[in-house]
Every structure is written in C-alpha cells, then in structure tokens.
Amino acid sequence: MSGKLKETFSTAGHTPGPRGAPVPPPPAALAAKVRTLAPSMTRSMQRVAETVAGDPAGSAALTVTGLAERTGTSEATVVRTARVLGYPGYRDLRLALAALAADQAAGRAPAVTADISVDDPLPDVVAKLARAETDCLADTAAALDTAQLEAAVGALAAARRVDVYGVGASGLVAQDLVQKLLRIGLLAHAHADPHLAVTTAVQLRPGDVAVAITHSGRTTDVIEPLRAAFEHGATTVAVTGRPEGGIAQYADHVLTTSSARESELRPAAMSSRTGQLLVVDCLFIGVAQRTYDRAAPALSASYEALAHRHDAR
Known part of the structure; x- marks a missing residue:
C-alpha cells in the first residue's frame, strides 16, 4: 500500500x-x-x-x-x-x-424533526420538508472540515483539468459543479457513464483534479474512476455522507455532507442533495475568490452570451 x-x-x-x-x-x-x-x-x-x-x-x-x-x-x-x-x-x-x-x-x-407520513396533509409536508432542509444545511455546515475545504479549493483553483463523477441524484450535483466551474473558465467535465469515467480517469495526471460525489460512499461506479485518478497522480476529492463507506481511501480531501431526515417517502439518496449542493457552492465560491481576475471576466462573458441568446429569440 x-x-x-x-x-x-x-x-x-x-x-x-x-x-x-x-x-x-x-x-x-x-x-x-x-x-x-x-x-x-x-x-x-x-x-x-x-x-x-x-x-x-x-x-x-x-x-x-x-x-x-x-x-x-x-x-x-x-x-x-x-x-x-x-x-x-x-x-x-x-x-x-x-x-x-x-x-x-x-x-x-x-x-x-418528525418524519413525513403517508397521510400528512400538504401544508404539513411543506413545513416538515422546509425544516428538514434547513437542518440539513446547518448540519452540513457544522460538520464540514474547513481545512479540507480550503485544500480542495486550492487544488481546483490550480487545476489543469477537473473531472467530476456521480450517478443518480449525485450525478445531478456533479453536473451542477461542472457548469459552475465552466462559467469561471475552468476546464471541467461531468461523467455519469461509468465506462467513460474510468476511461478518462486513467488520462489524469498530477495537476489534474478528480471529484467524486456519493452519499453512501459505496457507489462502485464512482469509486472506481476516483481510484484510477488517485493511482495516476491526480488530486482527488470525495464529497460524501459516509466516509467509512470506502470512497475516502482514494481521496486526498474528504468533504462530509449531511442529509435531511430520511423517511420511507424520502430516502437518503434523495435528501442528500441539499448538503451536497451546499458543498458544491462552497467549492465554487472559494475557487471564484482565488481566481477572481480570471473568474470575473469569464462570468461576465457567460452572462452576456446567454443574454444575447435570449434576446435573439
């Protein structure tokens, strides 16, 4: 080892x-x-x-x-x-x-907070969900290791290339991170296809960054490309609710998330997105701050391009 x-x-x-x-x-x-x-x-x-x-x-x-x-x-x-x-x-x-x-x-x-039950009226569902989401954000913020976050931000800000892995609900979060990084001028890709993810991971080298997003920490389709990136010298980051699930052994930096209260109608895989999105936003803002001279013009250019596209319609 x-x-x-x-x-x-x-x-x-x-x-x-x-x-x-x-x-x-x-x-x-x-x-x-x-x-x-x-x-x-x-x-x-x-x-x-x-x-x-x-x-x-x-x-x-x-x-x-x-x-x-x-x-x-x-x-x-x-x-x-x-x-x-x-x-x-x-x-x-x-x-x-x-x-x-x-x-x-x-x-x-x-x-x-109390679980959502199958016979709850919708006003109670709204109130319980709002409370659960609020608690999830607070829990994630309280447990987030800011030293690990700083290190991950530094690696992303200096990266030649960023690959992000996630499947299912976590795949949506991976796409969110990538579109944010693209808008501030970073070369980033989201890979939901496990074969493509591994294929591209073996091309990574020192100076590149691989980010794996998995609430369970046990998703093989996410662990395998992160392992390949790790073994080829890339800096690796895991965003996970359960570091003990196995993902952390291939991560240089681990960012732990929480999930809203799990229930029969809302399993952890769905409720975990709230905490994951908070971590993604923290990463994005941190990178934008460190690369402001490059990020600000890139953001302005993307806004102008989108505004021009809407005006053309």
Whole structure:
C-alpha cells in the first residue's frame, strides 16, 4: 500500500487534534451524525443512536448501564455506538448530549424533526420538508472540515483539468459543479457513464483534479474512476455522507455532507442533495475568490452570451 494511501486511510473523515487524535464532533452535529451513520449500524446500535439524538437531555442523565437498559442493549453496544459517532467513549458522548440539551433548551439548536407520513396533509409536508432542509444545511455546515475545504479549493483553483463523477441524484450535483466551474473558465467535465469515467480517469495526471460525489460512499461506479485518478497522480476529492463507506481511501480531501431526515417517502439518496449542493457552492465560491481576475471576466462573458441568446429569440 502506498504512503499516500496509508495516510488517507488514517486521516480521512477526521480532523486531527493537537496530538493527532480525532476531535469529537461538536454537540450541534450529533443529530446529523446519527442520521448519516445510523443506516450502516446494527439494529441495536441504531436504537442507542436514535435514543440519544431524540432525547439528549434524558440520555445525558443516564449512566452507560442506564442507557443500555433503556435501549434494551448492552454496555458494550453503547460504547461502540459512541465511538462510531466520533466520541472516544461514553463519557464524551454524555458531555456532548448535555451541551446539546442545553442548547435546545435555550433555543440555539433545533430538536429532531418528525418524519413525513403517508397521510400528512400538504401544508404539513411543506413545513416538515422546509425544516428538514434547513437542518440539513446547518448540519452540513457544522460538520464540514474547513481545512479540507480550503485544500480542495486550492487544488481546483490550480487545476489543469477537473473531472467530476456521480450517478443518480449525485450525478445531478456533479453536473451542477461542472457548469459552475465552466462559467469561471475552468476546464471541467461531468461523467455519469461509468465506462467513460474510468476511461478518462486513467488520462489524469498530477495537476489534474478528480471529484467524486456519493452519499453512501459505496457507489462502485464512482469509486472506481476516483481510484484510477488517485493511482495516476491526480488530486482527488470525495464529497460524501459516509466516509467509512470506502470512497475516502482514494481521496486526498474528504468533504462530509449531511442529509435531511430520511423517511420511507424520502430516502437518503434523495435528501442528500441539499448538503451536497451546499458543498458544491462552497467549492465554487472559494475557487471564484482565488481566481477572481480570471473568474470575473469569464462570468461576465457567460452572462452576456446567454443574454444575447435570449434576446435573439
């Protein structure tokens, strides 16, 4: 395994602390972590995660034994859940729960919203969706590693060429990033066809950038071209809700997203677009700022070209 690959395995998805240990997520990001990671947990761990996110005040008052009894699990399961959520142990999770409960009591943090049910009237659907989207944006912003974002922006701003991979809903986000980069003068391509994606990825070299967008982190059609780009020396960026899904091992920079609350009518693959689009906008604005002398004239030219096209009609 290359040194680059080893380093990525050890650091992807975590911001190192002063001694190199991962820093636990802030209390406000706890609900987002539960929404993101719960689908990949065991049933018993899901019960623990959903309990602490749904009732942080009540859970913070419980010992590890008490929480295990409340959720019908074991103390070992409670500790494992805390670690999966990013905390060294239950004590750290309990402190975060107490802080989150205090923020919620003071109105500084929202409570977990209710799922959309099949018999909800449309006004309730609108209200629940709006709240879920708002929470998703806040969760993504709170959890986004700005050091990783800065590094990704720097790579994109200096790139000779940018390839972006995504399929399904993530493919739409990939197209959005590419059209933004094109309008500020970067050479960028979006690849939804997995064969074409791999074919072009092996042509990338140092100085090029490959961006993979996948909420699950396990989409083979996205992982394979990113791996090829990584192995050929391109700088690689992963935009994902689940770095543990495998995508991070081929990413130099990992940007973690959240998704709106998953429900039967709105699975994570659909709700994830909100967080992904926020990250895409952050990348675009960051690159435009760094390349302003080139980006501003390019934007003006694209606006004028489109205005002329509309006028001609």
